[in-house]
Amino acid sequence: MVSASSLLLPSSVRDFASCIGDGAVRVADVAACTAPSSTRVSTCSSSSSTTASSSSPTLSVTVSYRATLLAAPAPPLQLRLTWGHSPLGPTLSFAPSPTARAIQLRRRRGSRSVPSGSSSGDENGGGGDESAGTTPPPPPLALFWDLTAARYDPAASSPEPVSGYYVVAVASAEVVLAVGDLAAEFVKAKFEGQIPRARVAAVSRVERVVVSDPAAMHAARVRFAEGGPEHEVSVSCAPAAPGSGGGGDELWVCVDGKRAVQACRLRWNFRGNQTVFVDGAPVDVMWDLHGWWFREPPGCAVVMLRARSALESRLWLEEEAAAPGFSLIVQAFKSPP
Template identity: 85%
Template sequence: MVSASSLLLPSSVRDFASCIGDGAVRVADVAACTAPSSTRTSTCSASSTTASPTLSVTVSYRATLLLADGSSTPPPPLHLRLTWGHSPVGPTLSFAPSATARAIQLHRRRGSRSVPTRSGSGDEDGGGEPTTPSLALFWDLTAARYDPAGSPEPVCGYYVVAVASAEVVLAVGDLAAEFVKAKFEGQVPRARIAPVSRVERVVVSDPAAMHAARVRFAEGGPEHEVSVSCGSPGSGSGGGGDELWVCVDGKRAVQACRLRWNFRGNQTVFVDGAPVDVMWDLHGWWFRETPGCAVVMLRARSALESRLWLEEEAAAPGFSLIVQAFKTPP
């Protein structure tokens, strides 16, 4: 059985898939998806459905540094994590210097601090010595503007920047480039930075409520809107919530029926010509009173010819979007 809390970490992606299996993968093209009957439309419209309030948004990044001076071996990549959340006094931000490190709460709206970091290999091999120096973290949320829908992640007017080994290893926000240019006079090189996972935790009071997220499945690729909703066949209201819909750019990519029996499943769709695996686990939603969690994950494969969850695929997974929906706040 999958633990919903374990899905907060990208390393648990394989565990999620292992309970679903690799033998029942269905393949579909998003552009070719059509409804099986006239009572079911092939498009999704967020404007006609109530949005779900977002509890938190956690984005993990991988920063691949340049070659160290005088060394032929590149330093290990950094795995950094930002979590945007809510508090009684307003939106919050926390930062973690690795995939497993405890997050540091950034209480001030603007500031800087030094954060110690370790390499991924040092943690896994049991070596206690960090192989990368502390990173310098800078942030400014004083002019941040937020989506009226209630997401704690700002849409503009902010920056979060991290520098390690004389390289920019994190640059988030529309003001990040301007800050780096002013602070370092454009003399600091930038590591290769790529988001590797995005986890959105929402509270769903109405099963028919639609949650939408904007993501890029490939580095440098186009941005897509992914929406997830649940409802009864032929009905725009919540009802029994007997169907799950996953849509990409308003086109229905996945439609799972009879969820009380089909509460776990997976399907492969093609987005921008590349395979994206869609998995869902609704066991907690149907069979647990609290917090009643449903999990839907979309994960891009790193190669077209790869299969689900092989060792080489798990070692370098593609981008993942995970939506965790709760009946009540956990």
């Protein structure tokens, strides 16, 4: 087994994944804590879902992307967007590599040049030095964004807009990032449609939420495979249903309204993992609730869903680290950290 350090995940999540290791079991679905693993998935209409009708406030949403240039002999770019809150409203920051400090985009609309691997602290700062090596350094980026007409979902309490915006990055005369419903229109107008698009894939999504009511449900919409269908993943924690035989609190993970994982007796089973199947492909579900139960506020709970890149692969082995599947990470806090 190897560590998850090569994955595009926050260091705290890498440590969490390495702690759990590759002991995931293959199960089709789980309907109840005491039921066999071969039982069918039931809907999230009992127990927690009846009390988990409200959504938890989202502190930030961070999405990491991998862009492989079509022509330039450079390593894949690893880009990161973070949507957050401030007293003045939603914010956006951009990082040109996993180790670079995020660049705060303080204006609602603008453009700027970003050296790959930049360590600048804000949009008016300078870039960092390009690291020397045997492979060509990543090319500089041209970043464009417009959030002036961005619209948000008030029910979701999320800083990530749902429409009316674009964020576009260009490197070596290729589009390496195009996010937002207006991105395609901007690229066509800016470059007259005469610019190729690199191979771009989202590799992780991290949502940090504040959970004042443990029974509140947090929902996220993700695609576990590039070009695959979009799924709604919801996570909640609630007292066990009367007569379920579980006792104590339960963790629920649902996919498209169907219960995929139900973990019981969480004060003892505060860490664990199971494997479920989504669109016929394995997705590893891991949770670590130790910080939630046994640490002072803000107390963090972490739930990760990670798609495997191959059916026969095992969690966190070398071949998986070389081409990891998409990961959704939900970090829940009792109070703002």
